[in-house]
Amino acid sequence: MTTVAVLGAGKIGQTVLAGLCRAGWSPDDLIATVRRREHGEAIHAELGVRVLDTAAAAQAADIIAVAVKPQDAATLLESLSPHVKDGQLVVSLCAGLPTAFFEKRLPDSIPVVRAMTNTPALVAEAITVLSAGSHAGQRDLDVAEELFRPLGKTLRLAEHHQDAVTALSGSGPAYFYYLVESMTDAAILLGLPRADAHELIVQTIVGAAAMRRDTGDHPVSLRETVTSPAGTTINAVRELERHRVRSAIADAVEAARDRGRQIAEDADLAVENRRRRGGPDHEPAVDGQRHAGDPLGLRCRQKRHGGGHVLGLTDPTGRIQVLQPLQLRGLLGTVVRPHPSADGAGRDHVEPHPPGLRVAGAPGAPPILDGQVGAGADQPRLGGRIRDLTHGAHPVDRRDRHHRPAIRRGQQPLQTRTDTTHRAHQGRINDALPLVVVQIGERQSAGDTDVVDQHVQPPERVDGRRHRGLDRGTVPDVTRHRQTVQLPGGALGGLGVDIGDHDPRALSGQPFRARVTDAVGGAGEERDLAVKPSHGDSLSVVESR
Ligand SMILES: NC(=O)C1=CN([C@@H]2O[C@H](COP(=O)(O)OP(=O)(O)OC[C@H]3O[C@@H](n4cnc5c(N)ncnc54)[C@H](OP(=O)(O)O)[C@@H]3O)[C@@H](O)[C@H]2O)C=CC1
Ligand SMILES: O=C(O)[C@@H]1CCC=N1
Known part of the structure; x- marks a missing residue:
């Protein structure tokens, strides 16, 4: 009989174990690992399965299912890796993390299957989607399928669908x-x-x-x-x-999908931070607020447009590292992006275009940071010196629109349009002017059909009172943007990145978009979802000198 170890028997891990027990598996063939002793005792009392440590579990199991939180996965894999041997299969239940994340941390050629299941596994009504990693073959998928079949339905899909699957059936x-x-x-x-x-x-x-x-x-x-x-x-x-419930659902599922992508990026970044610090293998707790006396506090704000622009020196995950004692209260950023036309010709196609970034000071003043990057690079880098950060508020907002010449895609002309959004924020600096290198990435997002003309919402004037109000309001995305950053000399600084929606309508609970939902095209598997791909921007300060 196959022995299965679930490493990290929390909510989903325990559900899987319980589902297997209910489906007739013998508890003798099931192993759980947990962090807290009392949690292990409770699982043993409830299910009768063995509760072991990682090494013993790995040694005893044929299938090793990893069900810790994604942010705990690297640590777990570090202790697991020395005990994994040929002939074993690793199954990841972690949202967001690609199989490559596991493969990198396990001995060569250990097969990894990514599985996204859901909690109805407890009553044999789960849907589990399986994807093979690069060392996993059909036989490994068969083995994984055997494990999940008693818990409900199973489906095999290519791994690039997994974030969408997680957003849809996992959540x-x-x-x-x-x-x-x-x-x-x-x-x-x-x-x-x-x-x-x-x-x-x-x-x-x-x-x-x-x-x-x-x-x-x-x-x-x-x-x-x-x-x-x-x-x-x-x-x-x-x-x-x-x-607009239909539209709200599309937004919700899209947000879950995006979070899956961020999880993978965050996990890599956390590992990198730990490596550079050479410190303990876990993130210290941060209260999310700026620490008293901390020289570094950064608040950047992001405006969520329907596939539009992200402003401020942050990316949507709040991944920011500023290695100078720098205090910013936001900056004026201008990100230039091409959008495919609304005629559908460019549905899944965006021509490479050199993005530009301009971080300006006061209206009329010389730019703080100005640059262009080359076309075609995946993660183009842009460098520039912060030349001026003036004190005080610069409430200037305007939007420009430029129609660019048609770009040819095969024989088909593609009309692209570039929206440029200007958003003024207060800038303040309390130390030497650093050189900031900004990395611009791109991500695909979905915007409402036909909302290209609304990609850039009329911006709100930056006014402190309203912003304070928004901070207290029910604006989503705020709490997850709390991080630590590494300061020169290895010190850790608290970084409160507050990403809120600047749209004043958020406060009064009005919907973000003005367009009514398209009631004609009901979403279903035979029809296209009423969204189309467009560009989002991902902007992060990655280095400063
Ligand atoms: N909840 C769900 O519906 C689904 C969750 N998932 C994925 O499953 C994973 C777990 O999620 P969920 O069950 O909700 O989270 P939980 O926090 O409930 O479970 C995680 C468990 O991992 C344990 N753990 C952490 N580190 C270790 C370690 N080094 N060794 C052993 N055990 C460890 C924790 O133990 P302790 O409690 O003792 O700290 C905890 O019980 C996530 O990656 C999530 O994306 C996937 C599909 C659905
Ligand atoms: O919320 C989560 O992150 C996990 C993944 C899918 C369901 N729960």
């Missing part, structure tokens, strides 16, 4: 629970007893899912069957459209 159960919660609240509002409401909702969701699965009918057709002319359902649907 997916949470979306449906959110819907159940919301419908329960609605039922309470209508005066139904909670227990009855719960039964109605759960059975409706199960019934609807079974209809979709068993009839194979398109969701639009299934919905139309429920939607009587001048009836009740159409009134509800109209409200859902009015509140």
Whole structure:
């Protein structure tokens, strides 16, 4: 019999173990590892599986499933690697981390399969998507499939789909629970007893899912069957459209997908930071606030456009390293990007274009940083000297639009347009003017169909009161941007990177985009999702001298 060790038996690891036990696996063939002793005792008491340390678990197992948080994976692999031997299979359940991350840290030729499962594994209703790493073959996928099949369905997909899969089915159960919660609240509002409401909702969701699965009918057709002319359902649907629920779902799933990508970048960066520090193998806790007396505090702000521009010396993950005692309160950044035309011809194609970056001081003053980078490079680098950072506020916002000549893609002309957004922020510096090298990366993101003309939202004037208000408001993306940075001499500094949405409508809960949802094209597997690829920018200060 195959022996499986789940390294990091937390929520999903324990769910997998419990699901296997329920499916008839003997607890003798299952091993768990955890960090905390009492957690291990609880798992043993509940499931009867062995709880061992990493080395013993690795030695005893045929399949080693890694289910720690992505940020703990490098540390775990360090202690795991010496004990992995030929003939074993490593299965990663970690969101975001590519198989290459594991391969790099394991002995050569150890096969790695990336698996994204979900919590319904507990009741044999999971969907697990499997992707082979570069040393894994069909046989390894077969072995992994055997492990997950008792937990529900399995599917094999190329690894580049895994972040999307994670956003859809890995995180997916949470979306449906959110819907159940919301419908329960609605039922309470209508005066139904909670227990009855719960039964109605759960059975409706199960019934609807079974209809979709068993009839194979398109969701639009299934919905139309429920939607009587001048009836009740159409009134509800109209409200859902009015509140742009379809668009909110697209944004939510996209945000989850993006987070998966960031996790991989963050994991690599964390390892690199540890290596450079030569310090302990875990990140020290940071309170997220600027430490008293810390010479470094950095607040950059990012405006999220629909596939538009990111401003400020930060990237969407907040990965920032400034090796000078530098204090900024944001900068004026101008990022120039080509966008494919709205005619659909450039759907998945963006011509390489030399991006430019300009970090300006006060209006009319010489630029702080100015440069162009060469075309075609993956991670073009741009260097420039910060020449001037004037004190005080420079509230200037404007947007320019330039139509660029058509670019040929095969025989097909591609009209590209470049949006240039200017956003003024306060700049303040309390030490020598550093040379900052900025790295510009690109990432694909999705914007609403036909919203090219809205990519650049009318910018808001930078005004301290509003920003303080936004900081307190329910703006997403704020809390995850808390990091440590390395200061010269190996010291660690607290860095509070506060990324918020500058759009004043966020405060009043108004939707970000002005366009109504396209109700005609219902999303479904036979149709294209009502989004199109466009460019996002990724901007990070990576070095300074
Ligand atoms: N939750 C979900 O629905 C899904 C999660 N995933 C992925 O699974 C992974 C775990 O997520 P989740 O279960 O939610 O997180 P949890 O925090 O619940 O589980 C992680 C577990 O790893 C343990 N751990 C950390 N480091 C070590 C180590 N060095 N040795 C042994 N055990 C260790 C922790 O132990 P302790 O508690 O003792 O600190 C904890 O129990 C993530 O990578 C996530 O992306 C994938 C699909 C779905
Ligand atoms: O939220 C997460 O990161 C994990 C991955 C998929 C589901 N839960």
